[in-house]
Amino acid sequence: MEQLLENFSLxxxxxxxxxxxxxxFLMVKFAWKPxxxxxxxxxxxxxxxxxxxxxxxxxxANLQADNEKLLKEARAEREAMLKDARDIKTKMIDDxxxxxxxxxxxxxxxxxxxxxxxxxxAIADLKxxxxxxSVEIAEKVVKSELSDxxxxxxxxxxxxxxATLN
Amino acid sequence: MSLALVQExxxxxxxxxxxxxxxxxxxxxxxxxxxxxxxxxxxxxEAAGKIQTAMIIVAALLEGLAFGALILGA
Amino acid sequence: xxxxxxSITFFTLLVVLSIPFSAFAKGSIETTTAxxxxxxxxxxxxxxxxxxxxxxxxxxxxxxxFSYFSENGEEHHVGFPLPVMLWGENGFTAxxxxxxxxxxxxxxxxxKNGSRFVKLHSKIYxxxxxxxxxxFDADHHAVNASKPFDLSITKSVFGIxxxxxxxxxxxxxxxxxxxSKKVPTGFGRVLEPLVVYVRxxxxxxxxxxxxxxxxxxxxxxxxxxxxxxxxxxxxxGFNVTGQIAVTAALAVIxxxxxxxxxNKHFWGHMLWMPGIPYIFRPLLGLIELVGTLIIxxxxxxVRLFANITAGHTVVMSLIAVGILLQESLSAxxxxxxxxxxxxxxxxxxxxxxxxxxxxxTTLSALFIGMxxxxxxxxxELHDEHGEKIEDTEVIRKSFS
Numbered sequence: 001m002e003q004l005l006e007n008f009s010l011x012x013x014x015x016x017x018x019x020x021x022x023x024x025f026l027m028v029k030f031a032w033k034p035x036x037x038x039x040x041x042x043x044x045x046x047x048x049x050x051x052x053x054x055x056x057x058x059x060x061a062n063l064q065a066d067n068e069k070l071l072k073e074a075r076a077e078r079e080a081m082l083k084d085a086r087d088i089k090t091k092m093i094d095d096x097x098x099x100x101x102x103x104x105x106x107x108x109x110x111x112x113x114x115x116x117x118x119x120x121x122a123i124a125d126l127k128x129x130x131x132x133x134s135v136e137i138a139e140k141v142v143k144s145e146l147s148d149x150x151x152x153x154x155x156x157x158x159x160x161x162x163a164t165l166n
Numbered sequence: 167m168s169l170a171l172v173q174e175x176x177x178x179x180x181x182x183x184x185x186x187x188x189x190x191x192x193x194x195x196x197x198x199x200x201x202x203x204x205x206x207x208x209x210x211x212e213a214a215g216k217i218q219t220a221m222i223i224v225a226a227l228l229e230g231l232a233f234g235a236l237i238l239g240a
Numbered sequence: 241x242x243x244x245x246x247s248i249t250f251f252t253l254l255v256v257l258s259i260p261f262s263a264f265a266k267g268s269i270e271t272t273t274a275x276x277x278x279x280x281x282x283x284x285x286x287x288x289x290x291x292x293x294x295x296x297x298x299x300x301x302x303x304x305x306f307s308y309f310s311e312n313g314e315e316h317h318v319g320f321p322l323p324v325m326l327w328g329e330n331g332f333t334a335x336x337x338x339x340x341x342x343x344x345x346x347x348x349x350x351x352k353n354g355s356r357f358v359k360l361h362s363k364i365y366x367x368x369x370x371x372x373x374x375x376f377d378a379d380h381h382a383v384n385a386s387k388p389f390d391l392s393i394t395k396s397v398f399g400i401x402x403x404x405x406x407x408x409x410x411x412x413x414x415x416x417x418x419x420s421k422k423v424p425t426g427f428g429r430v431l432e433p434l435v436v437y438v439r440x441x442x443x444x445x446x447x448x449x450x451x452x453x454x455x456x457x458x459x460x461x462x463x464x465x466x467x468x469x470x471x472x473x474x475x476x477g478f479n480v481t482g483q484i485a486v487t488a489a490l491a492v493i494x495x496x497x498x499x500x501x502x503n504k505h506f507w508g509h510m511l512w513m514p515g516i517p518y519i520f521r522p523l524l525g526l527i528e529l530v531g532t533l534i535i536x537x538x539x540x541x542v543r544l545f546a547n548i549t550a551g552h553t554v555v556m557s558l559i560a561v562g563i564l565l566q567e568s569l570s571a572x573x574x575x576x577x578x579x580x581x582x583x584x585x586x587x588x589x590x591x592x593x594x595x596x597x598x599x600x601t602t603l604s605a606l607f608i609g610m611x612x613x614x615x616x617x618x619x620e621l622h623d624e625h626g627e628k629i630e631d632t633e634v635i636r637k638s639f640s
Contacts, residue, residue, distance in 0.1 A: 230539030
């Protein structure tokens with residue numbers, strides 16, 4: 001300890017303190033402050049650039065997602081439209097088929113109705129003709145064969161048997 | 167060994183023994199710090215930098231103590 | 241072409257720088273007879289080596305590079321004198337240290353301005369009237385002489401000035417480079433990572449948010465100590481960081497910084513520690529106060545001083561092995577042994593040079609960080625009752 005105090009020189013202590021304070025002052029003023037500012041500025045610049053790149057990347061991803069979404073929507077729409085068209089087509093075909101069938105049925109029904117009417121009128125006609133014919137036959141029979149009663153009856157029967165309908 | 171030499175050396179003995187004790191103590195302390203730091207680094211190699219810094223600081227404090235004792239004794 | 245130009249400027253600079261040295265060296269070759277009266281007696285005994293090493297570790301008033309013996313046995317000192325400036329009883333006096341003719345034993349008396357000065361063991365004494373030699377009492381105080389206030393540019397002050405100017409030159413050039421470009425070139429590329437290292441590894445983690453205020457001091461201290469440690473390892477033998485006055489000045493500046501930047505929290509915790517029985521508080525406060533004001537700076541200054549002094553002593557002792565073992569190992573053997581040993585110690589010293597600068601800066605940062613820390617968490621943890629009650633409450637809840 002004594003040796004330490006012996007070696008301690010107050011003059012040097014004072015000189016060192018003053019000189020070192022001057023060195024600190026000059027270094028801070030001319031070196032550290034500008035260096036620190038420049039370093040901070042540069043680091044902030046780098047950080048800013050990195051952030052910007054990150055943002056751009058995010059935006060890009062967003063855009064891509066949007067695109068994908070749009071594409072999906074378009075695809076879905078197309079699908080829907082195609083499905084509609086198909087539906088309409090089948091519906092139209094079905095409608096047409098149904099209409100045609102209805103028309104055909106109607107025509108068949110009309111034809112049947114007209115055939116029936118024809119037949120009925122023909123039967124009615126036949127009936128009236130049968131009546132006239134039978135009256136004529138009767139007249140003839142009456143006229144020619146009124147004498148022979150049995151023979152006439154047989155003749156009527158014969159006549160009736162010959163005159164088949166249709 | 168002459169008497170004069172003994173008379174010269176004898177008063178220095180307490181200082182020398184003290185210095186030896188300080189060095190022993192400091193050595194034990196440094197060994198413990200170093201050993202613990204090695205163990206820590208082996209367990210967590212990713213924290214090596216932090217452990218090293220802490221180790222150096224503690225070792226420096228210990229060193230200051232040992233030097234202080236040596237110089238105060240000398 | 242650019243490289244060639246650069247190396248040309250470098251060499252010119254080197255030549256220009258070395259001119260004053262060689263001029264000084266030529267101008268001041270002194271011829272004295274060696275100590276002990278024996279002509280041509282180099283330093284070669286154990287006691288002489290011990291004295292030589294102790295002399296080297298001290299500050300000196302002239303810049304001594306080396307000595308050699310000419311053929312007629314005269315010792316020549318090569319170096320250059322430094323200005324001596326004294327504030328003594330007759331006011332300010334200035335002369336070159338060559339006036340002492342390399343005398344360090346108080347024999348050569350320099351008369352100037354009516355005062356008479358002698359230099360003894362690197363200290364200058366002003367003799368009282370009528371005296372011719374300094375006499376000391378039992379406590380090693382000068383009886384018949386006074387010590388003038390020594391403003392001289394001693395070797396250490398010279399070193400401080402040179403390194404200060406060198407740092408200012410390097411770093412202001414680096415600072416200027418940033419004005420024109422983002423990334424420095426040349427030597428600035430070496431300095432920039434070091435600056436960033438000190439800021440990011442020493443200042444930021446140890447101080448915390450308000451690190452910017454103290455970075456200037458920490459950077460200056462770091463480079464100052466590191467460069468001076470390295471210069472101390474060079475053969476010119478600057479031993480600036482091994483001067484206890486220099487390390488004391490550095491430690492005191494750190495002390496002043498952390499004492500004056502200490503906040504309420506720091507002082508409060510130091511002097512009136514919460515969470516401790518009231519009886520012990522004054523005692524602990526006293527211990528803490530002594531620790532903060534004396535032990536911390538003392539350990540800082542002693543660590544640096546002792547490391548550098550020990551390093552210089554060991555290196556020089558191992559070099560001296562080459563001289564001392566000449567008889568038992570022959571000249572070649574002893575030189576090889578001393579070369580081998582001192583080479584490895586030198587490598588360790590290179591590491592120590594950096595490590596001590598790092599430790600001094602880190603501990604300064606740590607102490608400053610303790611003083612400015614605004615630790616809310618800590619305060620809550622040491623709260624007297626709140627924390628405890630809450631804890632038991634939580635435990636009780638978890639049981640019921």
